[in-house]
Amino acid sequence: MNKGFQHIARFIILVAIQVLVLNNVQISGYLNPYVYILFIMLLPPKLPKALVLILAFVMGFTIDIFSDSYGIHTAASVLLAYIRPSILSLVSVKGGEDLEDISIKQLNFGRFFTYSGILCLIHHFTLFYLEAFRLNEFLDTFTRALFSTAISLLLILMIESLRSNPQKR
Protein backbone atom coordinates (compact mmCIF):
# COMPACT_ATOMS: atom_id res chain seq x y z
CA MET A 1 0.00 0.00 0.00
CA ASN A 2 2.81 2.30 1.04
CA LYS A 3 4.65 1.43 -2.19
CA GLY A 4 1.59 2.22 -4.27
CA PHE A 5 1.36 5.63 -2.67
CA GLN A 6 5.04 6.21 -3.43
CA HIS A 7 4.43 5.58 -7.11
CA ILE A 8 1.41 7.89 -7.21
CA ALA A 9 3.44 10.63 -5.54
CA ARG A 10 6.25 10.05 -8.03
CA PHE A 11 3.76 10.33 -10.89
CA ILE A 12 2.46 13.69 -9.66
CA ILE A 13 5.93 15.10 -8.92
CA LEU A 14 7.35 14.06 -12.29
CA VAL A 15 4.36 15.47 -14.20
CA ALA A 16 4.73 18.74 -12.28
CA ILE A 17 8.48 18.93 -12.98
CA GLN A 18 7.90 18.17 -16.65
CA VAL A 19 4.93 20.43 -17.30
CA LEU A 20 5.60 23.41 -15.05
CA VAL A 21 9.38 23.55 -15.15
CA LEU A 22 11.03 21.62 -17.98
CA ASN A 23 8.46 22.57 -20.65
CA ASN A 24 9.25 26.21 -19.87
CA VAL A 25 13.00 25.88 -19.65
CA GLN A 26 14.44 26.38 -23.09
CA ILE A 27 17.93 25.07 -23.66
CA SER A 28 19.44 26.64 -26.78
CA GLY A 29 16.05 26.44 -28.50
CA TYR A 30 16.92 22.97 -29.69
CA LEU A 31 16.75 20.59 -26.76
CA ASN A 32 13.70 19.27 -24.94
CA PRO A 33 14.48 17.15 -21.89
CA TYR A 34 11.79 14.67 -20.84
CA VAL A 35 12.25 13.19 -17.38
CA TYR A 36 8.70 11.93 -16.82
CA ILE A 37 9.72 8.56 -18.31
CA LEU A 38 11.57 7.90 -15.05
CA PHE A 39 8.16 6.98 -13.61
CA ILE A 40 7.78 4.12 -16.08
CA MET A 41 11.41 3.04 -15.66
CA LEU A 42 11.03 2.76 -11.88
CA LEU A 43 7.81 0.71 -11.82
CA PRO A 44 8.42 -2.60 -9.96
CA PRO A 45 9.53 -5.43 -12.30
CA LYS A 46 6.97 -7.77 -10.75
CA LEU A 47 4.04 -5.62 -11.83
CA PRO A 48 1.87 -7.32 -14.50
CA LYS A 49 2.93 -6.24 -17.97
CA ALA A 50 -0.57 -5.12 -18.90
CA LEU A 51 -0.69 -2.78 -15.90
CA VAL A 52 2.68 -1.27 -16.84
CA LEU A 53 1.36 -0.60 -20.35
CA ILE A 54 -1.78 1.05 -18.95
CA LEU A 55 0.22 3.20 -16.51
CA ALA A 56 2.56 4.24 -19.33
CA PHE A 57 -0.48 5.18 -21.41
CA VAL A 58 -1.90 7.32 -18.58
CA MET A 59 1.46 9.03 -18.06
CA GLY A 60 1.97 9.74 -21.76
CA PHE A 61 -1.56 10.99 -22.19
CA THR A 62 -1.25 13.38 -19.23
CA ILE A 63 1.93 14.88 -20.71
CA ASP A 64 0.24 15.09 -24.13
CA ILE A 65 -2.65 17.08 -22.68
CA PHE A 66 -0.36 19.62 -21.07
CA SER A 67 2.03 20.05 -23.96
CA ASP A 68 -0.49 19.96 -26.86
CA SER A 69 1.40 17.21 -28.60
CA TYR A 70 -1.59 15.14 -29.73
CA GLY A 71 -0.61 11.59 -28.81
CA ILE A 72 3.11 11.42 -29.52
CA HIS A 73 4.07 11.13 -25.84
CA THR A 74 1.46 8.41 -25.35
CA ALA A 75 2.85 6.43 -28.27
CA ALA A 76 6.48 6.77 -27.18
CA SER A 77 5.67 5.94 -23.52
CA VAL A 78 3.70 2.81 -24.37
CA LEU A 79 6.52 1.65 -26.65
CA LEU A 80 8.96 2.24 -23.77
CA ALA A 81 6.78 0.17 -21.42
CA TYR A 82 6.52 -2.57 -24.04
CA ILE A 83 10.26 -3.01 -24.50
CA ARG A 84 11.11 -2.48 -20.83
CA PRO A 85 11.10 -6.24 -19.94
CA SER A 86 13.65 -7.09 -22.65
CA ILE A 87 16.00 -4.33 -21.52
CA LEU A 88 15.53 -5.52 -17.93
CA SER A 89 16.62 -9.04 -18.86
CA LEU A 90 19.64 -7.47 -20.52
CA VAL A 91 20.84 -5.90 -17.27
CA SER A 92 19.81 -8.54 -14.75
CA VAL A 93 20.14 -12.30 -14.79
CA LYS A 94 16.55 -13.30 -14.13
CA GLY A 95 14.89 -10.58 -16.18
CA GLY A 96 14.40 -8.51 -13.07
CA GLU A 97 12.32 -11.07 -11.25
CA ASP A 98 14.82 -11.15 -8.42
CA LEU A 99 14.58 -7.38 -8.00
CA GLU A 100 12.22 -5.83 -5.45
CA ASP A 101 12.27 -2.53 -7.32
CA ILE A 102 14.52 -0.71 -9.76
CA SER A 103 17.07 1.78 -8.45
CA ILE A 104 20.78 2.54 -8.62
CA LYS A 105 21.16 0.69 -5.30
CA GLN A 106 19.51 -2.46 -6.59
CA LEU A 107 21.18 -2.53 -9.98
CA ASN A 108 24.48 -0.64 -9.37
CA PHE A 109 25.31 2.46 -11.38
CA GLY A 110 26.64 0.86 -14.56
CA ARG A 111 23.65 -1.39 -15.08
CA PHE A 112 21.15 1.34 -14.21
CA PHE A 113 22.92 3.62 -16.70
CA THR A 114 22.60 1.00 -19.45
CA TYR A 115 18.96 0.32 -18.58
CA SER A 116 17.84 3.97 -18.49
CA GLY A 117 20.14 4.95 -21.36
CA ILE A 118 18.70 2.45 -23.83
CA LEU A 119 15.10 3.16 -22.83
CA CYS A 120 15.64 6.91 -22.96
CA LEU A 121 17.23 6.67 -26.41
CA ILE A 122 14.36 4.59 -27.83
CA HIS A 123 11.72 6.83 -26.26
CA HIS A 124 13.29 10.07 -27.50
CA PHE A 125 13.93 8.86 -31.03
CA THR A 126 10.34 7.62 -31.33
CA LEU A 127 9.08 10.90 -29.93
CA PHE A 128 11.12 13.25 -32.11
CA TYR A 129 10.53 11.32 -35.32
CA LEU A 130 6.80 11.15 -34.68
CA GLU A 131 6.82 14.87 -34.00
CA ALA A 132 8.69 15.84 -37.16
CA PHE A 133 7.11 13.10 -39.32
CA ARG A 134 9.11 14.17 -42.34
CA LEU A 135 12.00 12.33 -43.91
CA ASN A 136 13.58 15.44 -45.36
CA GLU A 137 14.27 16.64 -41.82
CA PHE A 138 15.95 13.35 -40.94
CA LEU A 139 19.32 14.74 -39.87
CA ASP A 140 17.96 17.69 -37.91
CA THR A 141 15.61 15.44 -36.02
CA PHE A 142 18.46 13.04 -35.39
CA THR A 143 20.71 15.63 -33.73
CA ARG A 144 17.77 17.02 -31.78
CA ALA A 145 16.82 13.58 -30.46
CA LEU A 146 20.41 12.66 -29.67
CA PHE A 147 21.23 15.79 -27.67
CA SER A 148 17.88 15.76 -25.89
CA THR A 149 18.52 12.15 -24.89
CA ALA A 150 21.84 13.18 -23.36
CA ILE A 151 20.24 15.98 -21.32
CA SER A 152 17.29 13.83 -20.23
CA LEU A 153 19.58 11.00 -19.21
CA LEU A 154 21.75 13.36 -17.19
CA LEU A 155 18.68 14.70 -15.37
CA ILE A 156 17.28 11.21 -14.82
CA LEU A 157 20.56 9.98 -13.33
CA MET A 158 20.75 13.08 -11.11
CA ILE A 159 17.21 12.62 -9.81
CA GLU A 160 17.79 8.91 -9.31
CA SER A 161 21.03 9.33 -7.37
CA LEU A 162 19.44 12.03 -5.19
CA ARG A 163 16.53 9.69 -4.58
CA SER A 164 18.57 6.66 -3.55
CA ASN A 165 21.38 8.38 -1.66
CA PRO A 166 19.88 9.90 1.53
CA GLN A 167 19.34 6.49 3.16
CA LYS A 168 23.00 5.61 2.68
CA ARG A 169 24.35 8.54 4.63
Place this chain on the structure above:
Amino acid sequence: MGMLIQSHYYQASRFASSSNAWSGQILEQFRNSTDYLSLKKMNHLLAEENALLKNRAQESVGQIAPLKKGQYEYISAKIIKNSYNKRNNYLTINKGSVHGIENGMGVCVNDGVIGIIRDVTQHYATIMSVLNKNTVISTRFAKSNYFGELHWDGKSHQFAQLHSIEKYVDVSIGDSLITNSFSSIFPEGISLGTVNRFQIDETENFYTIEVDLSVDFSNIDYVYVIKDMLKEERLELESKENE
Protein backbone atom coordinates in the same frame (compact mmCIF):
# COMPACT_ATOMS: atom_id res chain seq x y z
CA MET B 1 -0.67 18.89 -48.18
CA GLY B 2 -0.29 20.54 -44.81
CA MET B 3 -3.65 22.20 -45.28
CA LEU B 4 -5.38 18.89 -45.88
CA ILE B 5 -4.10 17.27 -42.73
CA GLN B 6 -4.73 20.38 -40.72
CA SER B 7 -8.39 20.62 -41.48
CA HIS B 8 -9.75 17.41 -40.09
CA TYR B 9 -8.23 16.40 -36.82
CA TYR B 10 -8.88 19.35 -34.58
CA GLN B 11 -12.41 18.31 -33.66
CA ALA B 12 -11.30 15.00 -32.19
CA SER B 13 -8.28 16.44 -30.46
CA ARG B 14 -10.20 19.07 -28.55
CA PHE B 15 -10.26 17.14 -25.26
CA ALA B 16 -6.62 16.14 -25.39
CA SER B 17 -5.19 19.62 -25.48
CA SER B 18 -4.08 22.07 -22.86
CA SER B 19 -7.18 24.16 -23.43
CA ASN B 20 -9.40 21.65 -21.62
CA ALA B 21 -10.88 22.91 -18.37
CA TRP B 22 -8.63 21.37 -15.73
CA SER B 23 -5.26 21.47 -17.45
CA GLY B 24 -6.06 25.03 -18.49
CA GLN B 25 -6.75 25.93 -14.89
CA ILE B 26 -3.55 24.36 -13.59
CA LEU B 27 -1.46 26.17 -16.19
CA GLU B 28 -3.24 29.46 -15.50
CA GLN B 29 -2.75 29.20 -11.72
CA PHE B 30 0.94 28.53 -12.20
CA ARG B 31 1.28 31.40 -14.64
CA ASN B 32 -0.52 33.74 -12.25
CA SER B 33 1.86 32.86 -9.45
CA THR B 34 4.90 33.80 -11.51
CA ASP B 35 3.32 36.86 -13.09
CA TYR B 36 4.70 39.52 -10.78
CA LEU B 37 8.22 38.77 -12.02
CA SER B 38 7.49 40.41 -15.34
CA LEU B 39 5.37 43.38 -14.22
CA LYS B 40 8.05 45.97 -14.87
CA LYS B 41 8.64 44.76 -18.40
CA MET B 42 4.89 44.60 -19.08
CA ASN B 43 4.43 48.21 -17.95
CA HIS B 44 7.19 49.33 -20.24
CA LEU B 45 5.69 47.51 -23.24
CA LEU B 46 2.23 48.90 -22.60
CA ALA B 47 3.56 52.45 -22.31
CA GLU B 48 5.37 52.09 -25.62
CA GLU B 49 2.32 50.68 -27.33
CA ASN B 50 0.19 53.44 -25.86
CA ALA B 51 2.49 56.10 -27.28
CA LEU B 52 2.41 54.45 -30.70
CA LEU B 53 -1.37 54.30 -30.73
CA LYS B 54 -1.65 57.93 -29.64
CA ASN B 55 0.55 58.99 -32.53
CA ARG B 56 -1.51 56.94 -34.92
CA ALA B 57 -4.75 58.42 -33.63
CA GLN B 58 -3.38 61.92 -34.30
CA GLU B 59 -2.36 61.02 -37.83
CA SER B 60 -5.75 59.65 -38.71
CA VAL B 61 -7.59 62.84 -37.70
CA GLY B 62 -8.71 64.58 -40.85
CA GLN B 63 -8.27 61.55 -43.04
CA ILE B 64 -11.18 60.02 -44.85
CA ALA B 65 -12.87 57.46 -42.64
CA PRO B 66 -12.25 53.90 -43.84
CA LEU B 67 -15.08 52.43 -45.85
CA LYS B 68 -15.32 49.25 -43.85
CA LYS B 69 -15.42 50.86 -40.47
CA GLY B 70 -14.69 48.50 -37.60
CA GLN B 71 -14.22 45.42 -39.72
CA TYR B 72 -11.84 43.93 -37.19
CA GLU B 73 -12.38 43.51 -33.49
CA TYR B 74 -9.39 42.83 -31.24
CA ILE B 75 -9.76 40.69 -28.13
CA SER B 76 -6.85 40.83 -25.71
CA ALA B 77 -5.77 37.62 -23.99
CA LYS B 78 -3.01 36.43 -21.71
CA ILE B 79 -0.64 33.62 -22.65
CA ILE B 80 -0.77 30.91 -19.99
CA LYS B 81 1.43 28.41 -21.80
CA ASN B 82 4.18 29.32 -24.22
CA SER B 83 6.30 26.96 -26.29
CA TYR B 84 8.81 27.65 -29.05
CA ASN B 85 11.50 24.98 -29.00
CA LYS B 86 9.51 22.01 -30.30
CA ARG B 87 8.96 21.07 -33.92
CA ASN B 88 5.26 21.94 -33.56
CA ASN B 89 4.51 24.67 -31.09
CA TYR B 90 1.18 25.55 -29.52
CA LEU B 91 0.40 28.34 -27.09
CA THR B 92 -2.53 28.49 -24.67
CA ILE B 93 -4.49 31.64 -23.81
CA ASN B 94 -6.94 32.40 -21.02
CA LYS B 95 -9.91 33.35 -23.24
CA GLY B 96 -12.35 31.01 -24.93
CA SER B 97 -15.71 30.71 -26.65
CA VAL B 98 -17.50 32.80 -23.99
CA HIS B 99 -15.27 35.71 -24.94
CA GLY B 100 -16.09 35.28 -28.61
CA ILE B 101 -13.04 33.32 -29.69
CA GLU B 102 -13.48 30.88 -32.56
CA ASN B 103 -11.38 28.36 -34.39
CA GLY B 104 -9.37 29.89 -37.24
CA MET B 105 -8.99 33.43 -35.94
CA GLY B 106 -5.64 35.18 -36.27
CA VAL B 107 -3.51 36.12 -33.28
CA CYS B 108 -0.97 38.93 -33.16
CA VAL B 109 0.96 41.17 -30.81
CA ASN B 110 1.90 44.78 -31.31
CA ASP B 111 4.93 43.96 -33.43
CA GLY B 112 3.75 40.97 -35.41
CA VAL B 113 1.88 37.75 -36.10
CA ILE B 114 1.79 34.97 -33.49
CA GLY B 115 -0.40 32.29 -35.06
CA ILE B 116 -3.90 30.99 -35.63
CA ILE B 117 -6.49 29.79 -33.08
CA ARG B 118 -6.92 26.04 -33.12
CA ASP B 119 -8.85 24.44 -30.23
CA VAL B 120 -11.39 26.46 -28.29
CA THR B 121 -13.13 25.55 -25.04
CA GLN B 122 -15.35 27.73 -22.88
CA HIS B 123 -12.58 29.64 -21.12
CA TYR B 124 -9.39 28.69 -22.93
CA ALA B 125 -8.03 28.37 -26.42
CA THR B 126 -4.86 27.07 -28.04
CA ILE B 127 -2.93 28.88 -30.76
CA MET B 128 -1.07 27.08 -33.52
CA SER B 129 2.10 29.14 -33.55
CA VAL B 130 3.91 30.39 -36.66
CA LEU B 131 6.56 28.00 -35.32
CA ASN B 132 4.68 24.88 -36.43
CA LYS B 133 5.08 22.71 -39.50
CA ASN B 134 1.34 22.91 -40.26
CA THR B 135 1.18 26.70 -40.22
CA VAL B 136 1.29 28.47 -43.57
CA ILE B 137 0.82 32.25 -43.67
CA SER B 138 0.19 34.19 -46.82
CA THR B 139 2.80 36.93 -46.90
CA ARG B 140 3.64 39.83 -49.18
CA PHE B 141 6.36 42.43 -49.53
CA ALA B 142 5.50 45.79 -48.03
CA LYS B 143 7.08 47.60 -51.00
CA SER B 144 5.46 45.54 -53.76
CA ASN B 145 2.49 43.24 -54.16
CA TYR B 146 4.43 40.03 -54.71
CA PHE B 147 3.33 37.37 -52.30
CA GLY B 148 4.40 33.96 -51.06
CA GLU B 149 3.93 31.47 -48.26
CA LEU B 150 5.65 31.63 -44.92
CA HIS B 151 6.68 28.27 -43.42
CA TRP B 152 8.90 27.27 -40.52
CA ASP B 153 11.68 24.70 -40.89
CA GLY B 154 11.92 23.92 -37.17
CA LYS B 155 15.46 25.15 -36.65
CA SER B 156 15.47 28.52 -34.92
CA HIS B 157 12.62 30.44 -33.31
CA GLN B 158 13.99 33.65 -34.80
CA PHE B 159 13.79 32.69 -38.46
CA ALA B 160 11.09 31.41 -40.81
CA GLN B 161 11.23 30.66 -44.54
CA LEU B 162 9.38 32.35 -47.37
CA HIS B 163 8.58 30.24 -50.42
CA SER B 164 7.03 30.72 -53.88
CA ILE B 165 8.60 34.10 -54.65
CA GLU B 166 9.54 33.93 -58.33
CA LYS B 167 13.06 34.79 -59.39
CA TYR B 168 12.25 37.91 -61.40
CA VAL B 169 11.06 39.66 -58.23
CA ASP B 170 13.43 42.26 -56.84
CA VAL B 171 14.43 41.17 -53.34
CA SER B 172 16.95 42.82 -51.05
CA ILE B 173 18.06 42.25 -47.48
CA GLY B 174 16.00 44.17 -44.95
CA ASP B 175 12.79 44.27 -47.01
CA SER B 176 9.83 44.12 -44.68
CA LEU B 177 7.17 41.46 -45.05
CA ILE B 178 3.53 41.86 -44.02
CA THR B 179 0.32 39.85 -44.06
CA ASN B 180 -1.91 40.25 -47.08
CA SER B 181 -5.66 40.34 -47.23
CA PHE B 182 -6.17 37.11 -49.18
CA SER B 183 -7.59 35.24 -46.20
CA SER B 184 -9.91 36.56 -43.58
CA ILE B 185 -7.59 35.44 -40.80
CA PHE B 186 -5.38 38.53 -40.67
CA PRO B 187 -6.07 42.10 -41.76
CA GLU B 188 -3.62 43.42 -44.31
CA GLY B 189 -0.38 44.95 -43.11
CA ILE B 190 0.53 43.16 -39.88
CA SER B 191 4.28 42.81 -39.70
CA LEU B 192 5.86 39.37 -40.06
CA GLY B 193 9.52 40.19 -40.30
CA THR B 194 12.32 41.30 -42.60
CA VAL B 195 14.41 39.53 -45.22
CA ASN B 196 17.50 38.27 -43.47
CA ARG B 197 19.11 36.23 -46.24
CA PHE B 198 18.10 34.95 -49.65
CA GLN B 199 19.46 32.75 -52.38
CA ILE B 200 18.40 31.40 -55.71
CA ASP B 201 19.39 28.15 -57.37
CA GLU B 202 20.31 28.14 -61.06
CA THR B 203 17.92 25.29 -61.69
CA GLU B 204 14.95 26.64 -59.77
CA ASN B 205 12.51 29.39 -60.46
CA PHE B 206 11.95 30.44 -56.89
CA TYR B 207 13.90 32.22 -54.19
CA THR B 208 14.72 30.65 -50.84
CA ILE B 209 14.26 33.52 -48.42
CA GLU B 210 15.07 33.46 -44.73
CA VAL B 211 12.86 35.80 -42.73
CA ASP B 212 13.93 37.40 -39.47
CA LEU B 213 10.67 37.22 -37.49
CA SER B 214 9.61 40.45 -35.86
CA VAL B 215 8.14 38.72 -32.81
CA ASP B 216 10.42 37.36 -30.12
CA PHE B 217 8.60 34.10 -29.42
CA SER B 218 10.58 33.44 -26.28
CA ASN B 219 9.04 36.49 -24.69
CA ILE B 220 5.28 36.89 -25.13
CA ASP B 221 2.82 37.75 -22.35
CA TYR B 222 -0.29 39.31 -23.89
CA VAL B 223 -1.73 38.85 -27.37
CA TYR B 224 -4.62 40.14 -29.47
CA VAL B 225 -7.04 37.76 -31.12
CA ILE B 226 -8.43 39.22 -34.34
CA LYS B 227 -12.09 38.79 -35.14
CA ASP B 228 -13.13 39.59 -38.71
CA MET B 229 -16.73 40.82 -38.57
CA LEU B 230 -17.20 40.40 -42.31
CA LYS B 231 -15.77 36.88 -42.51
CA GLU B 232 -19.09 35.15 -43.17
CA GLU B 233 -20.10 37.60 -45.86
CA ARG B 234 -16.77 37.07 -47.57
CA LEU B 235 -16.89 33.27 -47.32
CA GLU B 236 -20.41 33.24 -48.70
CA LEU B 237 -19.33 35.29 -51.68
CA GLU B 238 -16.23 33.20 -52.29
CA SER B 239 -18.15 29.95 -52.12
CA LYS B 240 -20.28 31.16 -55.01
CA GLU B 241 -17.14 31.57 -57.11
CA ASN B 242 -16.40 27.90 -56.77
CA GLU B 243 -19.72 26.70 -58.06
